[in-house]
Amino acid sequence: MQYVLLLMMIGGSACQPTFDKKEVKNDSAFPFILPKEKPTDRQLSRAMERNYSYPAARPEENELYTQFKYTELKGFDYNGHDGTISRRDPSKVIFENGQYYVWYTKRDTPTPPKGPDLCNDTIPSRDWDLSEIWYATSKDGFTWEEKGVAVPRPPKPNVGWRSVTTTDILKWKGKYYLYYQGFMQASGKRGDDCPVAVSYADSPDGPWTPANKIVIPNGKEGEWDQYSIHDPYPIVYKDKIYLYYKSDFDGDPNLVRMQGLAIADDPLGPFEKHPLNPVITSGHETTLFPFKEGMAALVIKDGTEHFTIQYAEDGVNFDIASVVSLMPTAAGPYVPDAFNSNGNGRGITWGISHFTNVTTWKENHAIIARFDCDLSLDVHDPVMKQTQV
Ligand code: AAL
Numbered sequence: 011m012q013y014v015l016l017l018m019m020i021g022g023s024a025c026q027p028t029f030d031k032k033e034v035k036n037d038s039a040f041p042f043i044l045p046k047e048k049p050t051d052r053q054l055s056r057a058m059e060r061n062y063s064y065p066a067a068r069p070e071e072n073e074l075y076t077q078f079k080y081t082e083l084k085g086f087d088y089n090g091h092d093g094t095i096s097r098r099d100p101s102k103v104i105f106e107n108g109q110y111y112v113w114y115t116k117r118d119t120p121t122p123p124k125g126p127d128l129c130n131d132t133i134p135s136r137d138w139d140l141s142e143i144w145y146a147t148s149k150d151g152f153t154w155e156e157k158g159v160a161v162p163r164p165p166k167p168n169v170g171w172r173s174v175t176t177t178d179i180l181k182w183k184g185k186y187y188l189y190y191q192g193f194m195q196a197s198g199k200r201g202d203d204c205p206v207a208v209s210y211a212d213s214p215d216g217p218w219t220p221a222n223k224i225v226i227p228n229g230k231e232g233e234w235d236q237y238s239i240h241d242p243y244p245i246v247y248k249d250k251i252y253l254y255y256k257s258d259f260d261g262d263p264n265l266v267r268m269q270g271l272a273i274a275d276d277p278l279g280p281f282e283k284h285p286l287n288p289v290i291t292s293g294h295e296t297t298l299f300p301f302k303e304g305m306a307a308l309v310i311k312d313g314t315e316h317f318t319i320q321y322a323e324d325g326v327n328f329d330i331a332s333v334v335s336l337m338p339t340a341a342g343p344y345v346p347d348a349f350n351s352n353g354n355g356r357g358i359t360w361g362i363s364h365f366t367n368v369t370t371w372k373e374n375h376a377i378i379a380r381f382d383c384d385l386s387l388d389v390h391d392p393v394m395k396q397t398q399v
Contacts, residue, residue, distance in 0.1 A: 065331050074319045074331035076383040078338055083380055085154035093122025096137050098376035099176040100342035100362040109147045111214045112362050113160055115175040116144040125371045126198030136197040137373040138175045143190055160218050161209050168222050169207045180244035180277055181349045186211045187277040189242035206242045225279045226272055234259055234288055235270055243296035246349040247325050254296045267312045269293055290328050292316045295340040300347055300355025310337045338363030338381040357386040
C-alpha cells in the first residue's frame, strides 16, 4: 500500500512529462540577461566561471535535464507485500520479437530477510540473498507477464551458488549475454565482495548456459575495486563492449562507492579495466545510455555528485551535465540503441526502476516500477515512438 501512495504522490499517471525544452528568448526588458559567451572583460566569481561549463544556462534548455514520473506496474504478485517476494535491480529494457524484455533479481523465500546473524540455507540475510534472475515481457511497458527463471542459482561450488543478482543484458553478434553478481556467501558475511559471472543464449527467452567462470574479477589487493564488482552494465560503443560497474573503497564503517569501466571484444572476455578507473566518483547502481557521440550516466543515490546526470564525449571522462531530483533507483532504461548507436546516441524516455521497503532488517523487500523521463533527442524517431504509449 505504501508503494501505491508513494507512486501517486510522485506523479502517478502513465503519461510523459509535460514540460517543453524551449529556446532562450532574449526579449526581456531587464538588462541582466546572462551573456551567451563567457565574459572576458571582467573577473568572474567562481560560481559564474563554473556556470559556463554546463550545457545550458537553464535546466529547461538542457538536453540532459529531466524530471521523473513513476507508475506502478501490472502483472507482478508480491504475496501481500509480506516480504517473502522481492523484485529489484532490473536490467535495461530491450525490444525483441515485438515485445519488451526485462530481467531482474527475484527472491521468493519462506521468510523475509533476517540479517547475517540469523540467515541459513533457506532464510535470507538481506533482500538480494538467496535470489535468482527472472524475466518478464510486455507489449506496452506497463502490463508485464512474468515468464520464469532465466538464471537459477547453480550448484555449489559454482560462482553464484548462494545468490545470483543484479543482472544486465548484452546483445552481441546475434547472441544474448546476461552479466550478474555471483554470491559465494550470504550478503552481510562479506558475500557482497562478489565478482561478475555471465550466461549466454541464442534467444532472449533462453535457455541460458552459464559460462561458469568469473568474467570480471575483483581488483588486486590495494586496488579501488578489490572488494566487489557490482551492477555490471554492458553497452556496445565504438564497436567494443563497454561494461560499466560499481565498486567501492571499503571505508570503515562506510563504503565510498564509485563506478569503473571494463572493455572487451568478446562477451566472455577478457575484459580490460580502464586505466583511468574509477571513471564516475558517485552513484550506486549503474545506469548509462549512448547520447550523441558519447555516453550519459544517471548518477543516483551515493557520493558527492549524487543526483546528477553526467556526460562523457569519450565514454570515459565524465562531467556533470545537470542536477536532478527524485531519480529512479537502480534504473534500467529502455535503450533502443544500446547495442548499435554508432556515435549517434538518441537517449531514453522510460525504463524500470525499483523501490525498496525498509522495515525490520534494512531492505525488507522491493518492487519494480516504471519511470518516464525526457532524455531523448528525438521522441519522434520511429524506434523511440514505440515507447509513446
Ligand atoms: C543493489 C546493487 C547490488 C548490490 C545490492 C544488490 O541495489 O547495487 O545488487 O549488491 O544492492
